[in-house]
Amino acid sequence: MSTEPAVRVEDRLFHNRYLIDPERAHIKVRPHITPSLELVRMLSACPAHCYTANEKHQIEITVDGCMECGTCRAVCEPRGDIEWNYPRGGYGVLFKFG
Numbered sequence: 001m002s003t004e005p006a007v008r009v010e011d012r013l014f015h016n017r018y019l020i021d022p023e024r025a026h027i028k029v030r031p032h033i034t035p036s037l038e039l040v041r042m043l044s045a046c047p048a049h050c051y052t053a054n055e056k057h058q059i060e061i062t063v064d065g066c067m068e069c070g071t072c073r074a075v076c077e078p079r080g081d082i083e084w085n086y087p088r089g090g091y092g093v094l095f096k097f098g
């Protein structure tokens, strides 16, 4: 039996810091009436929980806390569901490993 304490991913992510760019969201969801299956999948696939569904069941994103993992870029950008860019210099996630 391991003597290492159990560590949850959420507890580790808590150490990260995020500098919000008030002038440019680095990921944008293209306007849609009905979301694609890929967009809906991001509700559970995004590790930072940046994707949410509004009252019309359309998918929205709030990029605060995005870890730039690229999951949504790989899944949704080829279909044109999102526009994905890295944050501008000085903004975005700052990973801390301690």
Ligand code: SF4
Residues within 6 Å of the ligand: 027, 045, 046, 047, 048, 049, 050, 065, 066, 067, 068, 069, 070, 071, 072, 073
């Ligand atoms: S890049 Fe990763 S963390 Fe950022 S919004 Fe996409 S899936 Fe979420």
